[in-house]
Amino acid sequence: MTVHFIGAGPGDPDLITVRGQRLIQRCALCLYAGSLVPEAVVAEAPKSARVIDTASMTLDDIMAEIGAAVAAGHEVARVHSGDPSLYGAIAEQIRRLKAMGIAYDITPGVSAYAAAAAGLGIELTIPEVSQTLILTRTAMKSSAMPDGEDLASLGRTGATLAIHLSIRNLRAIERELTPFYGADCPVIVAYRAGWPDESYIKATLSTIRDAVQKAKITRTALIFVGKGLGMDAAFRDSALYDAAHAHILRPVRGQKAAKT
Numbered sequence: 001m002t003v004h005f006i007g008a009g010p011g012d013p014d015l016i017t018v019r020g021q022r023l024i025q026r027c028a029l030c031l032y033a034g035s036l037v038p039e040a041v042v043a044e045a046p047k048s049a050r051v052i053d054t055a056s057m058t059l060d061d062i063m064a065e066i067g068a069a070v071a072a073g074h075e076v077a078r079v080h081s082g083d084p085s086l087y088g089a090i091a092e093q094i095r096r097l098k099a100m101g102i103a104y105d106i107t108p109g110v111s112a113y114a115a116a117a118a119g120l121g122i123e124l125t126i127p128e129v130s131q132t133l134i135l136t137r138t139a140m141k142s143s144a145m146p147d148g149e150d151l152a153s154l155g156r157t158g159a160t161l162a163i164h165l166s167i168r169n170l171r172a173i174e175r176e177l178t179p180f181y182g183a184d185c186p187v188i189v190a191y192r193a194g195w196p197d198e199s200y201i202k203a204t205l206s207t208i209r210d211a212v213q214k215a216k217i218t219r220t221a222l223i224f225v226g227k228g229l230g231m232d233a234a235f236r237d238s239a240l241y242d243a244a245h246a247h248i249l250r251p252v253r254g255q256k257a258a259k260t
Helices: 018-026 059-071 091-100 112-120 151-155 167-181 208-215
Strands: 002-007 029-032 050-053 076-080 103-107 133-137 160-164 186-191 199-204 221-225
Touching: 002 018, 002 091, 018 076, 018 103, 029 059, 050 059, 059 076, 059 091, 091 103, 112 186, 112 199, 112 221, 133 151, 151 160, 151 167, 167 208, 167 221, 186 208, 199 208
Parallel strands: 002 076, 002 103, 029 050, 029 076, 133 160
Antiparallel strands: 160 221, 186 199, 186 221
């Protein structure tokens, strides 16, 4: 029997993958993080399935449910928000499964940063402005950040940052990043991207904390920082579709494509 780690996407039930939905539809046990995964996602589970919200459970509780289900010959759907490979806390579950000799697989999901970019109607990689996106978080009550992964170190790259799990740490974000990005650098806070009540706050490093406080946002938000976020028209076109940019599938006009 197999435990299927399934990325449910950021909130909209329509954003779960076809594979993820099909797995949920066939599993006798469905464990989901109810604080982040809407019930509509797990409503596809069989009527006879045991469906459990893990929000109040410990790791030991979760593994006990999985172990009992597998011992009874059942497959398990372990449903996480977004993509389970990013801040999904699946590494410790996988470690336990390996120790128990239980097979597992992972079905990816739409991450919050991708859903937020779609909701904003923007591209996160702008030619000659920003070609690198760093997904990170800050240390608060959770585990410490590894050496070299603090905001000051990452800020030196000038890359666009997607900062998770840090909406209550905006003062530190402003302090650490202003020397590298400038006080007027665009910042966007995406609140509950993919949910019916999603909202977006656009500000700068120097003004975002006041704007977020006024909106009373304290959780379930993603913070984008980067100069490319404010680009509406003042950037060059990508070479991808430039008529002067030839490649094997699109030679310069008038020339024949090379045979492969």
